[in-house]
Amino acid sequence: MKFKSHQSHIPYLSFFILLIPVLIFAAPVTHVIKFGGRKYTPKTLTVNVGDVIEWQGDFSEHTLSLIKAPAGAPTFKNIDKGRSFQYTVKVAGYYYYQCDDHVDEGMDGSFTAK
Numbered sequence: 001m002k003f004k005s006h007q008s009h010i011p012y013l014s015f016f017i018l019l020i021p022v023l024i025f026a027a028p029v030t031h032v033i034k035f036g037g038r039k040y041t042p043k044t045l046t047v048n049v050g051d052v053i054e055w056q057g058d059f060s061e062h063t064l065s066l067i068k069a070p071a072g073a074p075t076f077k078n079i080d081k082g083r084s085f086q087y088t089v090k091v092a093g094y095y096y097y098q099c100d101d102h103v104d105e106g107m108d109g110s111f112t113a114k
C-alpha cells in the first residue's frame with residue numbers, strides 16, 4: 001500500500017515542477033539605469049512587458065524625457081526633481097529617452113520591451 005500512496009503524489013509534483021518556469025519568467029523585474037556625468041548605464045536594455053525601469057541619479061541636473069515610445073504606451077516628460085523615477089513598461093516595442101540638458105553631448109538611451 002506504500003507504493004500506492006507514493007503514486008498519488010505524482011500529479012502534485014508534476015504540477016509544481018511545471019509551475020517553476022512560469023514563476024521564473026512571469027515575475028516582473030526592476031531594471032536600474034544609473035546616470036551621472038553625461039551618460040546612462042546601461043545605455044540600452046531589453047526588458048519584458050510588466051517590468052519596471054528605474055532611473056537613479058540627480059534629475060535636477062539631468063532632466064529626463066521619453067521621446068519615442070510605441071503607440072498606447074504611457075509617456076513622461078521633463079522629470080526634473082528627485083533621485084529616482086520608476087516607469088512600468090506596459091506596451092511592447094522600442095523606447096528612446098534623453099537628458100534634455102545634455103542630449104547634444106550624447107546623453108540618451110533606449111530600451112526594447114518584448
Ligand SMILES: [Cu+2]
Nearest residue numbers: 062099102107
Ligand atoms: Cu544630462
